[in-house]
Amino acid sequence: xxxxxxxxxxxxxxxxxxAAIPSILKSxxxxxxxxxxxxxxxxxxxxxxxxxxxxxxxLNYKQYTLFMMHSLYAFIKTDYCLIVxxxxxxxxxxxxxxxxxxxDYIGPPTHCGLQFNEDASKIEHLFLQFNWIGKPNIFVVxxxxxxxxxxxxxxxxxxxxxxxxxxxxxxxxNESMKKAKPWIHNWNEDVQLSSLFRPVLTSCGYKFAPxxxxxxxxxxxxxxxxxxxxxxxxxxxxxxxxxILLPNNTVRIPNNVAKVGKMERDLISWMTNIKGYNVVMDKxxxxxxxxxxxxxxxxxx
Amino acid sequence: xxxxxxxxxxxxxxxxxxSAIPSIIKSxxxxxxxxxxxxxxxxxxxxxxxxExxxxxxLNYKQYSVFMMHxxxxxxxTEYCLVVxxxxxxxxxxxxxxxxxxxDYIGPISHCGLxxxxxxxxxxxxxxxxLTFDHLYLNYNWVKExxxCRPNTLVVxxxxxxxxxxxxxxxxxxxxxxxxxxxxxxxxNDxxITNQWNHNWNEDMHLAGILRPILENFGYKFAPxxxxxxxGFEYMDxxxxxxxxxxxxxxxxxxxxVLLPNNVVxxxxxxxDMRNSTILEKEFLNWLTTKKGYTVSVNTDWVxxxxxxxxxxxxx
Numbered sequence: 001x002x003x004x005x006x007x008x009x010x011x012x013x014x015x016x017x018x019a020a021i022p023s024i025l026k027s028x029x030x031x032x033x034x035x036x037x038x039x040x041x042x043x044x045x046x047x048x049x050x051x052x053x054x055x056x057x058x059l060n061y062k063q064y065t066l067f068m069m070h071s072l073y074a075f076i077k078t079d080y081c082l083i084v085x086x087x088x089x090x091x092x093x094x095x096x097x098x099x100x101x102x103x104d105y106i107g108p109p110t111h112c113g114l115q116f117n118e119d120a121s122k123i124e125h126l127f128l129q130f131n132w133i134g135k136p137n138i139f140v141v142x143x144x145x146x147x148x149x150x151x152x153x154x155x156x157x158x159x160x161x162x163x164x165x166x167x168x169x170x171x172x173x174n175e176s177m178k179k180a181k182p183w184i185h186n187w188n189e190d191v192q193l194s195s196l197f198r199p200v201l202t203s204c205g206y207k208f209a210p211x212x213x214x215x216x217x218x219x220x221x222x223x224x225x226x227x228x229x230x231x232x233x234x235x236x237x238x239x240x241x242x243x244i245l246l247p248n249n250t251v252r253i254p255n256n257v258a259k260v261g262k263m264e265r266d267l268i269s270w271m272t273n274i275k276g277y278n279v280v281m282d283k284x285x286x287x288x289x290x291x292x293x294x295x296x297x298x299x300x301x
Numbered sequence: 302x303x304x305x306x307x308x309x310x311x312x313x314x315x316x317x318x319x320s321a322i323p324s325i326i327k328s329x330x331x332x333x334x335x336x337x338x339x340x341x342x343x344x345x346x347x348x349x350x351x352x353e354x355x356x357x358x359x360l361n362y363k364q365y366s367v368f369m370m371h372x373x374x375x376x377x378x379t380e381y382c383l384v385v386x387x388x389x390x391x392x393x394x395x396x397x398x399x400x401x402x403x404x405d406y407i408g409p410i411s412h413c414g415l416x417x418x419x420x421x422x423x424x425x426x427x428x429x430x431x432l433t434f435d436h437l438y439l440n441y442n443w444v445k446e447x448x449x450c451r452p453n454t455l456v457v458x459x460x461x462x463x464x465x466x467x468x469x470x471x472x473x474x475x476x477x478x479x480x481x482x483x484x485x486x487x488x489x490n491d492x493x494i495t496n497q498w499n500h501n502w503n504e505d506m507h508l509a510g511i512l513r514p515i516l517e518n519f520g521y522k523f524a525p526x527x528x529x530x531x532x533g534f535e536y537m538d539x540x541x542x543x544x545x546x547x548x549x550x551x552x553x554x555x556x557x558x559v560l561l562p563n564n565v566v567x568x569x570x571x572x573x574d575m576r577n578s579t580i581l582e583k584e585f586l587n588w589l590t591t592k593k594g595y596t597v598s599v600n601t602d603w604v605x606x607x608x609x610x611x612x613x614x615x616x617x
Contacts, residue, residue, distance in 0.1 A: 056476075057478045066479045067479045161357025163360055
């Protein structure tokens with residue numbers, strides 16, 4: 001399948017973005033016909049000629065989200081774009097079928113889900129660590145760091161006057177917590193687009209992939225219940241800060257792989273044995289594998 | 302002069318925006334050929350047919366700025382737009398000459414100025430990319446002497462009554478220049494008393510102050526101070542505005558002057574408290590009634606705070 005209506009894009013507002021080059025190249029190879037585009041504050045010296053580069057200004061953490069929601073459209077010339085980062089890329093390009101182009105937004109289901117009231121007008125509850133499984137009226141956040149978006153979706157917020165909410169952090173608390181913890185990720189573009197604004201955007205005619213399609217599209221962190229039947233050969237890609245693509249098909253992972261669940265070890269093993277990646281451990285990098293920063297599993301807003 | 306490349310637009314993200322109808326209509330009458338457009342969360346029942354309406358979603362105070370910087374372009378079909386509100390409108394349309402269309406952004410000069418570490422007006426390619434500011438002047442303290450601005454200072458031009466080119470409306474998006482989403486600045490006065498100042502979030506502070514050097518680097522033209530002074534006024538300063546001829550100004554914007562239907566201007570009950578601006582403000586209100594036929598109505602329930610913080614921000 002030729003992907004000539006697709007741009008694979010990475011946005012780096014704090015450096016030259018050279019770290020994303022392996023992910024862009026790998027994804028382009030997996031999706032023949034696609035374009036590659038890097039947006040960053042400075043052109044990397046080692047940028048391969050097949051990747052186009054455009055200048056953007058410095059973006060801090062908060063500005064990245066505003067850029068993705070309101071400005072990215074201006075840089076994409078194709079009908080669709082696939083967002084990748086140094087820690088997200090295409091694993092099985094042959095599984096990227098026409099079906100996915102039927103949607104305006106698809107990203108891997110995350111551990112995070114917002115529960116709305118019956119008419120989707122108010123947020124009732126935030127579930128983390130995949131505790132949304134089995135709960136009603138949930139919009140599971142689909143990760144933006146490896147996401148397919150239609151060009152019309154990129155401009156949707158602007159043309160419909162839907163503006164980033166610039167929220168203060170949400171207060172998280174459950175029965176066992178004495179004091180509420182601030183949760184800052186409600187600022188993030190994927191939380192805003194695929195959850196907070198999903199009812200509004202859906203009413204404007206934009207199509208979000210249902211959970212089943214999003215699950216086939218990609219993975220973020222793996223949950224033993226949600227992903228119990230997963231076949232890594234059948235998913236298009238992934239995104240997790242604990243898996244970084246370096247040049248020469250090398251994947252860097254943190255040094256605490258022994259602490260992670262069996263599914264993550266299975267994925268790393270699959271990457272090595274089936275896909276031919278070299279896996280290296282970063283001895284200085286004691287990253288948490290789990291998603292979210294709340295230590296308690298069920299968190300009540 | 303025909304203004305058929307101009308849309309007069311008002312954006313209300315918290316109600317139906319019906320309060321802006323008098324300002325839109327008045328400005329359209331003053332600028333023949335212009336279109337009128339209201340963007341709000343609900344169509345007003347009394348909207349005149351001459352004003353077009355489009356739906357937007359709810360905007361809080363912060364979202365308004367993000368909308369103006371990043372989304373307004375999608376609603377404007379003409380080469381220029383003039384932003385008005387219920388407290389900003391065109392006073393003398395016959396003074397709106399072609400000269401103003403030479404700029405991408407013009408607004409009334411405000412009391413607020415940002416001092417940069419180098420001359421922000423020097424047009425050297427790429428020089429301005431890393432320009433930083435180190436001081437915030439308030440209450441017209443950027444005025445060095447009559448008609449002279451302090452060095453290295455960009456005076457914020459008010460966005461609530463501002464002319465913007467369509468290409469300027471999309472400038473931030475196409476160049477990847479993004480609202481900075483700042484925390485409030487901490488202002489400190491001579492007595493060491495600190496105060497939070499949250500207007501650094503505002504779109505006009507961003508466009509005409511913080512981001513102006515970057516935008517000028519891309520070729521967008523901001524009106525110089527003398528042009529902006531002829532374009533409109535906000536609150537008036539004795540050093541800067543003494544001798545102002547109201548017949549020659551295009552428009553104004555101040556929350557203490559709200560246009561109601563039937564040419565009635567509603568003002569607060571404490572205009573005598575406007576500190577240095579009191580005399581000029583009284584002259585202006587007198588001009589509105591005697592020369593322009595407005596009726597001024599004092600709202601006895603409305604005690605508006607005219608003064609602005611007397612402190613200054615110093616990034617050091």
